Amino acid sequence: MDGGGALIQLAGVCKDYKSGPEIVHALIDVDLTVGAGEFVAIVGASGSGKSTLMNILGCLDRPTAGVFTLGGVGVGDRSGDARAMVRNRLIGFVFQGFNLLARTTALENVELPLLYRGVSRKERRRRAIEALCEVGLQDRLGHTPTQLSGGQQQRVAIARALVTRPPLLLADEPTGNLDTRTSYEVLALLQTLVRDQGITVMLVTHEPDVAACAHRVITVRDGRITDDSHNSQPVQARAQLAAALTV
Amino acid sequence: MLGTLRLALAGVWRAKLRSALTVLGILIGIAAVVVVTALTTGARQVVGNQIESLGSNLLFIFSQPTARSGARVAALGLTEDDALAIRREASAVSKVTVYSDVRVQVVSEIANDSIQVVGADASYFSVRGFSVEGGRMWTASEGLVKAKVCLIGQTAIRKLFGGVDPIGRFVRVGKHPFRVIGTLKSKGDSPFEDQDDRIIMPIGSWRSRVRPTSGRRVQLIMAKSKSSGHTAQAVRQIDGILRQRHRIDDGEEADFRVRTQEGFKKRQDAVFGALTALLLSVAAVSLFVGGVGVMNIMLVSVAERTREIGIRMAIGARKLDIQLQFLAEAVVLTLLGGGLGILAALGLATVLSQATGWEMPLSGTAVGIAVTTSLLVGFVFGFLPARRAANLDPIEALRHE
Ligand SMILES: Nc1ncnc2c1ncn2[C@@H]1O[C@H](COP(=O)(O)OP(=O)(O)OP(=O)(O)O)[C@@H](O)[C@H]1O
Ligand SMILES: [Mg+2]
Numbered sequence: 001m002d003g004g005g006a007l008i009q010l011a012g013v014c015k016d017y018k019s020g021p022e023i024v025h026a027l028i029d030v031d032l033t034v035g036a037g038e039f040v041a042i043v044g045a046s047g048s049g050k051s052t053l054m055n056i057l058g059c060l061d062r063p064t065a066g067v068f069t070l071g072g073v074g075v076g077d078r079s080g081d082a083r084a085m086v087r088n089r090l091i092g093f094v095f096q097g098f099n100l101l102a103r104t105t106a107l108e109n110v111e112l113p114l115l116y117r118g119v120s121r122k123e124r125r126r127r128a129i130e131a132l133c134e135v136g137l138q139d140r141l142g143h144t145p146t147q148l149s150g151g152q153q154q155r156v157a158i159a160r161a162l163v164t165r166p167p168l169l170l171a172d173e174p175t176g177n178l179d180t181r182t183s184y185e186v187l188a189l190l191q192t193l194v195r196d197q198g199i200t201v202m203l204v205t206h207e208p209d210v211a212a213c214a215h216r217v218i219t220v221r222d223g224r225i226t227d228d229s230h231n232s233q234p235v236q237a238r239a240q241l242a243a244a245l246t247v
Numbered sequence: 248m249l250g251t252l253r254l255a256l257a258g259v260w261r262a263k264l265r266s267a268l269t270v271l272g273i274l275i276g277i278a279a280v281v282v283v284t285a286l287t288t289g290a291r292q293v294v295g296n297q298i299e300s301l302g303s304n305l306l307f308i309f310s311q312p313t314a315r316s317g318a319r320v321a322a323l324g325l326t327e328d329d330a331l332a333i334r335r336e337a338s339a340v341s342k343v344t345v346y347s348d349v350r351v352q353v354v355s356e357i358a359n360d361s362i363q364v365v366g367a368d369a370s371y372f373s374v375r376g377f378s379v380e381g382g383r384m385w386t387a388s389e390g391l392v393k394a395k396v397c398l399i400g401q402t403a404i405r406k407l408f409g410g411v412d413p414i415g416r417f418v419r420v421g422k423h424p425f426r427v428i429g430t431l432k433s434k435g436d437s438p439f440e441d442q443d444d445r446i447i448m449p450i451g452s453w454r455s456r457v458r459p460t461s462g463r464r465v466q467l468i469m470a471k472s473k474s475s476g477h478t479a480q481a482v483r484q485i486d487g488i489l490r491q492r493h494r495i496d497d498g499e500e501a502d503f504r505v506r507t508q509e510g511f512k513k514r515q516d517a518v519f520g521a522l523t524a525l526l527l528s529v530a531a532v533s534l535f536v537g538g539v540g541v542m543n544i545m546l547v548s549v550a551e552r553t554r555e556i557g558i559r560m561a562i563g564a565r566k567l568d569i570q571l572q573f574l575a576e577a578v579v580l581t582l583l584g585g586g587l588g589i590l591a592a593l594g595l596a597t598v599l600s601q602a603t604g605w606e607m608p609l610s611g612t613a614v615g616i617a618v619t620t621s622l623l624v625g626f627v628f629g630f631l632p633a634r635r636a637a638n639l640d641p642i643e644a645l646r647h648e
Binding site for chain 2: 055058060061080081084085087088089093095099100101102103112113116117160164
């Protein structure tokens, strides 16, 4: 693999968890290179280490061994605050459970990453509205999560991940709590982001239909990458959505 | 900074009832601090004014019984001649006067009441700061011949004459009628008595007609030192003169006692200091308990909002951001308590000052202390919960239900 212009590079990454006297090897000697603008799906059985991998990619966790470089800079061994900065500047997260702040409006949720970046109030507002428009929620700015549907909540979460214009978007089972139609809505949105803005998306999923929308599918098994295949004909989520509507 | 504050306010507002209950301890503590400060300031002022009203740089010489066997010496007590000797010989003393008093029934044409009857000499007025308002002072010859004349204070006028002008009228003490020749300007309360509830007459008249006493004896000698800097020297000189006159060796127990006005003041200050310390320590306990309450509620809040903390960390909040958020919330809580405490103190001080009739100034210092204290309590007791929040692991926090 050629890592010249790679956004993500993992080399010999291991992650061990100590639970009591036992040591769980959640990731074993993982090598992975992902270029800018790729749409990668990560699949694998439950407990295979997908979330562990995502946590390391997202700088939420540190590898036990190995090297992790993001945008050419080694970040695997940075301190807590340095990793917080990387998360804020380079990474957007989308979670299965949406993870929006309760009792907080969509707009305020989306403004949050900019707050920790020290952006002025006016500018925060402007950019948050812009991000919410991109995900098609321009008329739901003042709604709190409980006043939004699951798909809408996930779109708010995507807007929050996008508002800082990060080069990398990580999504751990973003469609896990959504029905098929809403899943395709979210996927269509992600595909648009990859195509139009050159954002790199890495997405964990259990559903083959979802994985079929990605350019590249990585299979994880017992902490190792066992398969890494390119998909030259990814399913277009927008087309699926249109088809579903006409039926 | 402003954002952190707004966030903290929102956090406090979200749990209104809980915040209100938490704030109660701080409120009581701060209110106590402010009221105690106002109360003691007021009381100090009242008593301070009373001591001031005695005059200034005063020395009081009392006679005191001794355990010694010399009956001759004990019988002597203090005399007018002692006062004359002090006037002659004590260079640090500017004025000396003699004084005797007794509270007896005094009778006028229309009323009869118990009044302080004072015998003194002319310098008594300037030493103690009494002045004649209407009528006149007695003359030197009236003093010498023990004339039956007196001056009368405002309270005594009210008691004995009602609204009638007393000058030229008579009051009877025992079987002797005294002509009122003048009235005294009102002086208010001293720490010991109502200074206006009295009549004053020449010491000779008092001794021969009110309480017949032998050998020019007086109850009290009062002196005024030349300045506050001369007071210590004056005490030494008076002690020396009287020991010599009463034939008491140095080191022997004297049959008199010299007290200074500063001494009174110091004693009052000590009493107020102790009282303030006691009340403030009660307030401090309340503040501590309130602070622990804040800490407790903040720990609960951190536990409840673990997931929120995880989300904030995932999208880039640093440790410091999280720590400041929770610290600010604790400080907002205690400041709220402090503010409400100041308001409560304001109300209480108004009620108290109406009840006691003292002025209770709510000083800027007291408010300043209250605000600083509540800030401090917030920081001290908010620190641990805030640090706990900041040290959470982002993944575990995110996974938290
Ligand atoms: N904090 C932890 N302590 C101990 N073991 C852990 C911890 N987190 C994960 N593991 C273990 O690491 C392995 C990989 O877990 P991971 O969450 O990455 O699986 P996954 O592929 O995301 O599974 P799923 O599809 O069910 O989400 C599992 O065996 C799990 O038990
Ligand atoms: Mg998982």
